[in-house]
Amino acid sequence: MPKIAVLPGDGIGQEIVPEALKVLKAVTADSPVSFEYQEYWVGGTAIDKTGKALPDETLKGCKEADAILLGAVGGPKWDHLPASERPETASLLSIRKELEFYANIRPVKMSASLIDSSTLKKEVVEKVDLIVIRELTGGLYFGKKGRTEEPLSAYDVMTYSAPEIERIVRLAFQTAQQRRKKLCSVDKANVLETSRVWREITNKIAKEFPDVELTHMYVDNAAMQLVRNPAQFDVIVTENMFGDILTDLASMLGGSIGMLSSASMNGKKGMYEPAHGSAPDIAGKNLANPLATILSAALMLRLTFGLEKEAQKIETAVIKVLDQGYRTADLARSGDKVLGTREMGDAVVAAL
Amino acid sequence: MPKIAVLPGDGIGQEIVPEALKVLKAVTADSPVSFEYQEYWVGGTAIDKTGKALPDETLKGCKEADAILLGAVGGPKWDHLPASERPETASLLSIRKELEFYANIRPVKMSASLIDSSTLKKEVVEKVDLIVIRELTGGLYFGKKGRTEEPLSAYDVMTYSAPEIERIVRLAFQTAQQRRKKLCSVDKANVLETSRVWREITNKIAKEFPDVELTHMYVDNAAMQLVRNPAQFDVIVTENMFGDILTDLASMLGGSIGMLSSASMNGKKGMYEPAHGSAPDIAGKNLANPLATILSAALMLRLTFGLEKEAQKIETAVIKVLDQGYRTADLARSGDKVLGTREMGDAVVAAL
Ligand SMILES: CC(C)[C@H](C(=O)O)[C@@H](O)C(=O)O
Ligand SMILES: CC(C)[C@H](C(=O)O)[C@@H](O)C(=O)O
Numbered sequence: 001m002p003k004i005a006v007l008p009g010d011g012i013g014q015e016i017v018p019e020a021l022k023v024l025k026a027v028t029a030d031s032p033v034s035f036e037y038q039e040y041w042v043g044g045t046a047i048d049k050t051g052k053a054l055p056d057e058t059l060k061g062c063k064e065a066d067a068i069l070l071g072a073v074g075g076p077k078w079d080h081l082p083a084s085e086r087p088e089t090a091s092l093l094s095i096r097k098e099l100e101f102y103a104n105i106r107p108v109k110m111s112a113s114l115i116d117s118s119t120l121k122k123e124v125v126e127k128v129d130l131i132v133i134r135e136l137t138g139g140l141y142f143g144k145k146g147r148t149e150e151p152l153s154a155y156d157v158m159t160y161s162a163p164e165i166e167r168i169v170r171l172a173f174q175t176a177q178q179r180r181k182k183l184c185s186v187d188k189a190n191v192l193e194t195s196r197v198w199r200e201i202t203n204k205i206a207k208e209f210p211d212v213e214l215t216h217m218y219v220d221n222a223a224m225q226l227v228r229n230p231a232q233f234d235v236i237v238t239e240n241m242f243g244d245i246l247t248d249l250a251s252m253l254g255g256s257i258g259m260l261s262s263a264s265m266n267g268k269k270g271m272y273e274p275a276h277g278s279a280p281d282i283a284g285k286n287l288a289n290p291l292a293t294i295l296s297a298a299l300m301l302r303l304t305f306g307l308e309k310e311a312q313k314i315e316t317a318v319i320k321v322l323d324q325g326y327r328t329a330d331l332a333r334s335g336d337k338v339l340g341t342r343e344m345g346d347a348v349v350a351a352l
Numbered sequence: 353m354p355k356i357a358v359l360p361g362d363g364i365g366q367e368i369v370p371e372a373l374k375v376l377k378a379v380t381a382d383s384p385v386s387f388e389y390q391e392y393w394v395g396g397t398a399i400d401k402t403g404k405a406l407p408d409e410t411l412k413g414c415k416e417a418d419a420i421l422l423g424a425v426g427g428p429k430w431d432h433l434p435a436s437e438r439p440e441t442a443s444l445l446s447i448r449k450e451l452e453f454y455a456n457i458r459p460v461k462m463s464a465s466l467i468d469s470s471t472l473k474k475e476v477v478e479k480v481d482l483i484v485i486r487e488l489t490g491g492l493y494f495g496k497k498g499r500t501e502e503p504l505s506a507y508d509v510m511t512y513s514a515p516e517i518e519r520i521v522r523l524a525f526q527t528a529q530q531r532r533k534k535l536c537s538v539d540k541a542n543v544l545e546t547s548r549v550w551r552e553i554t555n556k557i558a559k560e561f562p563d564v565e566l567t568h569m570y571v572d573n574a575a576m577q578l579v580r581n582p583a584q585f586d587v588i589v590t591e592n593m594f595g596d597i598l599t600d601l602a603s604m605l606g607g608s609i610g611m612l613s614s615a616s617m618n619g620k621k622g623m624y625e626p627a628h629g630s631a632p633d634i635a636g637k638n639l640a641n642p643l644a645t646i647l648s649a650a651l652m653l654r655l656t657f658g659l660e661k662e663a664q665k666i667e668t669a670v671i672k673v674l675d676q677g678y679r680t681a682d683l684a685r686s687g688d689k690v691l692g693t694r695e696m697g698d699a700v701v702a703a704l
Contacts, residue, residue: 082548083541083542083548083551084542084543084548086542088542089542089543093543119472119473119476119579119580119581120471120472120473120579121471121472121473124471140510140543140544141543143507145544145545145546146545147545147548147549151513151514151515152513152514152549152553153511153512153513153514153549154511154512154545154546154548154549155495155509155510155511155512155545155546156509156510156544156545156546157507157508157509157510158492158507158508158509158510159505159506159507160505160506160507161503161504161505162503162504162505163503188593188596189435190435190436190438190440190441191436191441191445191492191493191593192492192497192508193497193498193499193506193507193508194497194506194507194508196434196435196436196499196506197499197504197505197506199435201504219596219597220596220597220599220600221600223575223597223598223600223601224600224601224603224604224609227471227472227579227601227604228471228604229471241540242597244540244571244572245571245572245575245594245597246575247572248572248573248575248576249575249576249579249601251576252576252579252580257576
């Protein structure tokens with residue numbers, strides 16, 4: 001039986017993950033597929049219980065599972081820790097590295113019923129339908145770093161090897177091939193040597209995908225274009241740090257960050273999580289929006305388990321619920337029917 | 353007599369710089385100040401004439417001048433060159449390094465008459481009035497870089513020393529002190545050692561400025577917040593690469609990139625240029641918008657020469673011209689009176 005490691009984590013993670021499980025169980029109820037779910041501690045909750053943001057048992061469970069469903073990690077309670085030891089950094093970076101999840105995939109699509117929630121004008125975002133693919137185990141994140149004390153200075157090394165670039169770029173081409181066949185590779189080749197190698201390799205791999213139109217864009221321009229005319233993009237691929245910035249920026253194009261899912265993958269295996277954080281201010285109040293986690297579960301069905309029909313069933317149910325005017329507090333405008341976290345989960349199940 | 357080195361550069365640079373000079377001469381016509389203007393080649397034009405993007409004579413002229421007024425550099429004509437030798441990279445990075453222009457200053461303010469040109473909603477951008485201060489001579493741009501051939505890999509080193517951080521952060525605090533007294537320092541301290549040192553030093557310097565409210569923000573969140581709620585910012589300070597991305601992103605908040613000026617400085621000495629590029633597609637057609645260059649000249653009068661009254665005179669004239677409904681083609685909507693580059697320069701002079 002395929003295994004799903006369930007990591008609710010901190011804050012609203014504890015509330016939104018159960019809703020996603022509810023939907024997962026409902027959508028697979030009368031299908032031959034069934035999953036084994038096993039829950040683990042991660043993040044601040046895990047620090048409190050075990051002293052470690054990513055306990056050995058959790059890591060082992062993640063390694064044995066076919067997919068991981070994560071809620072959110074972090075919160076002010078752990079802000080006294082040095083930045084590198086806080087729950088989000090300590091747990092997420094370790095999972096990515098240990099499981100070699102080298103590809104972060106973030107689809108951004110404007111859903112018609114949320115278009116008014118965007119800070120961008122309707123005509124700018126209504127046709128947004130893009131995917132950002134971020135390299136996740138290389139670059140500045142995992143390069144050598146250090147400091148000297150007197151005189152005080154510090155360094156971080158950005159490195160990329162050919163195989164690291166090849167696998168992520170190839171995945172991006174494959175993704176584009178299944179979509180509108182446009183790939184934009186984002187780098188800073190006018191300044192960085194890593195970017196120059198990135199560009200050379202991308203141009204070489206492009207020959208394997210003659211049906212995909214490849215363009216290159218500098219990262220500063222890409223940030224600007226995502227706000228100027230985001231509908232021009234189909235698939236974007238970029239290195240780790242640029243991707244960190246651009247995925248968060250792109251999340252602003254999808255109506256609300258409360259709707260955005262993300263996958264961190266290596267082959268079919270992946271970790272699925274909402275793009276938003278642990279929102280400690282509203283935790284425990286049945287106020288959180290579970291839709292990004294529910295949509296992450298759909299992404300899991302599609303990408304890890306190849307259950308396209310079930311994935312679409314969830315996505316369609318979410319759209320239906322929104323079209324009916326149901327909203328959690330974060331998205332509610334006057335005239336909407338406001339639901340709590342649990343009630344929103346129920347509404348999606350009912351709409352399946 | 354104070355000296356201004358004039359570097360029109362490539363493409364529309366040749367058209368917009370003369371308009372800024374026209375305005376500069378007009379605004380100082382009956383004041384006791386007068387400048388000595390000396391023109392130099394730079395960028396692609398300089399490559400064509402001398403083989404170098406930054407000829408020795410130009411560099412010497414820049415060193416001897418009190419301020420530099422630059423148009424724009426680069427164009428498809430030089431795209432066959434390796435990225436690091438193209439006009440924009442070769443000339444701009446050398447000037448910054450040689451003249452130690454460590455601070456890039458980009459003010460972004462929404463002008464009421466351009467609010468409709470923004471891709472963001474009126475209520476999101478109408479109160480935008482911020483300055484991004486970018487460190488310009490450190491970090492990944494000037495660190496060691498290189499590649500190995502077999503196996504192929506590359507690296508770029510990000511480094512920052514305490515004095516490099518101190519001078520830019522201090523300038524940012526001083527700038528905030530003269531404004532709304534809010535400084536947001538942007539870094540990635542959860543991942544980078546350079547950012548951790550950056551944050552420590554910023555917290556230390558904050559003690560010298562008890563009247564300024566300091567916050568720290570991760571760069572991914574900052575990119576998002578600039579689109580979500582840009583009016584929350586007063587002064588933003590950040591390192592070179594993050595600043596490259598955030599200044600371009602922030603430029604989308606100012607109504608149009610055709611309106612944005614920027615200064616690269618060391619003490620009172622500075623290089624002033626529009627935030628936009630050389631727009632080769634419209635070059636030579638009297639279509640370019642000279643306002644960003646004209647506003648850069650105003651910034652020069654203010655920051656290098658302390659001529660606040662004259663600077664404001666120019667800024668007020670630009671607003672007046674826009675309020676009268678005059679626009680260059682890039683900003684024109686139906687009902688506007690469309691002017692060419694030269695005619696827009698004349699209109700600003702007339703409005704002084
Ligand atoms: C928490 C942090 C280390 C992480 C990152 O920078 O990758 C986060 O911003 C993300 O994008 O998942
Ligand atoms: C041309 C390029 C090297 C430059 C930079 O990255 O600094 C440009 O993008 C800028 O912001 O002035």
